[in-house]
Amino acid sequence: MSGRLARTLCTAALAAVVAASPAFAEPADPGSAPAAGPDPAPAAGAEPQSVAGLLAQLQTLYRKAEEAGELYKGTEDELKKRTAAAGKLRAELARARRALDSGRRDAGRLARDQYQGRTDFSVYLRLLLAEDPARALEQSHVIERAQAGRSAVVDRLTGAEKHAEELAARSRTAQDRQRALAAQRKKQRDTVETRLKGIEAMLASLSAEQLAALSSLEKKNVGEAQDALAASGALSSARPPSEEGSEAVRFAVGQIGKPYVWGAEGPDSFDCSGLTSQAWSDAGRTIPRTSQEQWRELPRIPVGSLRPGDLVVYFPKATHVALYIGDGLVVQAPRAGASVKVSPLASNPLLGAVRPDPDGEPLSAYTLPELPEDAASGSDTGYDAPDA
Numbered sequence: 392m393s394g395r396l397a398r399t400l401c402t403a404a405l406a407a408v409v410a411a412s413p414a415f416a417e418p419a420d421p422g423s424a425p426a427a428g429p430d431p432a433p434a435a436g437a438e439p440q441s442v443a444g445l446l447a448q449l450q451t452l453y454r455k456a457e458e459a460g461e462l463y464k465g466t467e468d469e470l471k472k473r474t475a476a477a478g479k480l481r482a483e484l485a486r487a488r489r490a491l492d493s494g495r496r497d498a499g500r501l502a503r504d505q506y507q508g509r510t511d512f513s514v515y516l517r518l519l520l521a522e523d524p525a526r527a528l529e530q531s532h533v534i535e536r537a538q539a540g541r542s543a544v545v546d547r548l549t550g551a552e553k554h555a556e557e558l559a560a561r562s563r564t565a566q567d568r569q570r571a572l573a574a575q576r577k578k579q580r581d582t583v584e585t586r587l588k589g590i591e592a593m594l595a596s597l598s599a600e601q602l603a604a605l606s607s608l609e610k611k612n613v614g615e616a617q618d619a620l621a622a623s624g625a626l627s628s629a630r631p632p633s634e635e636g637s638e639a640v641r642f643a644v645g646q647i648g649k650p651y652v653w654g655a656e657g658p659d660s661f662d663c664s665g666l667t668s669q670a671w672s673d674a675g676r677t678i679p680r681t682s683q684e685q686w687r688e689l690p691r692i693p694v695g696s697l698r699p700g701d702l703v704v705y706f707p708k709a710t711h712v713a714l715y716i717g718d719g720l721v722v723q724a725p726r727a728g729a730s731v732k733v734s735p736l737a738s739n740p741l742l743g744a745v746r747p748d749p750d751g752e753p754l755s756a757y758t759l760p761e762l763p764e765d766a767a768s769g770s771d772t773g774y775d776a777p778d779a
Contacts, residue, residue: 442601442605442608443608445597445601445605448593449590449594449605452589452590452593453590454706454710455586456586456587456590456653457706457710457711458708458710459579459582459583459586460583460653460654460662461664461681461683462582463576463580463582463583463654464654464662464664464681465683465684466572466576466579468680468681469572470572470573473565473572474569481562583653606770609770609771613737613738614735616735616737616738617736617737617738619737620737620741621719625694625695625697626695626719626736628695629717630696630697630698630753631699631753631754631755631757632698632700632717632751632753632757633700633748633751633754634751634752634754635671635674635675635676635700635747636698636699636700636701636747636748637699637700637754638673638675639670639671639673639700639714639747640670640699640700640716641760642669642670642673642674643714643722644722644759644760644762644766645760646661646666646670646722646724646731647722647730647731647732647766648731648765649661649724649730650729650731651663651724651725651726651727651728651729651730651731652727656668656669657669661724661731662724663682663711663712663713663724663725664680664681664685664712665680665724666714666722666723666731667685667702667712667713668680670714671747674700678747682704682709682710682711683708683709683710685702685704685745686742686743686745687709689702689745689746689747690745690746690749691743691745691746692745692749693744694741694743694744696744697736697744698717698746699715699716699759700714700715700748701714701715701745701746701747702714702744702745702746703715703721703736703741703744704743704744704745705740705741705742706739706742707740707742711739713734715744716733716759719735719736720734720735721733721734721735721736721738722734723738723771725769725770725771729770732768732769732771733767734767734771735771738771739771
């Protein structure tokens with residue numbers, strides 16, 4: 392991400408709640424991974440677009456970049472799990488091969504004994520032909536134990552061979568899957584980088600007047616969305632967090648001002664779900680890494696039941712997430728070029744809310760950590776395009 396893009400992004404405040412603009416409606420998404428091709432920037436010499444139209448186009452670019460980033464993070468996490476599983480398989484295969492080698496050595500000794508006439512059958516004949524058959528009968532249990540031991544050698548060898556073959560096949564499959572995931576991860580990373588370059592080109596094409604108009608539109612629309620949410624009664628109650636939730640809030644507030652970097656989990660930079668997952672990890676509770684997994688796996692709660700520490704999820708595909716801190720505010724890592732900041736709860740289109748600690752007992756009293764003076768500075772939005 393270039394310094395020019397970062398400076399331009401900080402200047403250009405982009406709204407997420409705008410009037411529908413058919414001219415810039417997003418085409419239907421079949422649900423597949425985003426293509427790696429560049430997103431279109433305004434053509435040179437094209438007719439000037441309305442502020443709402445420019446906003447819609449920028450939001451579409453941001454949304455596609457965010458979706459590609461979520462796919463990348465999901466693949467990255469899956470690759471880590473597969474790599475760990477493949478390592479365990481390799482260790483198990485090595486143990487199985489050592490057991491197989493041991494079994495083959497035992498089988499070799501058994502074959503040599505048989506070749507040299509030291510089999511159980513020959514010992515049995517010698518005992519029967521001995522001058523004292525009664526003694527041979529008394530020692531028959533010795534022969535039985537020896538025969539059982541040799542049968543066990545054969546069984547162990549057969550089982551070890553089968554187990555080693557199965558593990559080798561599983562190991563090959565795991566390695567193939569690792570290679571496929573690594574290639575998929577690279578493609579998704581390239582897609583994100585292409586999307587971000589498209590955004591940079593788009594912003595570089597805008598005039599100072601257009602950027603100022605976008606900033607004004609953001610403030611207006613976010614304010615209206617927050618007012619509408621408050622009027623609905625969703626923010627009317629105040630609930631204290633659990634002890635873990637309080638710790639998650641403390642951590643998130645402590646990251647204010649650190650830059651957004653997609654895929655980052657701290658300590659020097661974060662993306663949206665990197666911030667929320669690390670906040671709860673610092674509080675002692677492991678939650679899923681991506682915003683989509685957080686929405687899918689954590690218990691959902693009504694927005695009107697929010698308490699500090701809960702996660703607020705945005706956009707229809709759950710591609711953005713923030714941490715609620717109370718008073719209708721969230722801490723979030725908004726997007727590339729921005730920094731971790733405090734934002735109104737309605738700064739992006741709400742999908743819903745989840746609670747990482749549904750079993751956590753609320754504190755009897757709670758005070759929000761002191762916020763930095765510039766905690767709310769910078770842009771809040773820029774991910775989604777309005778529906779046509």
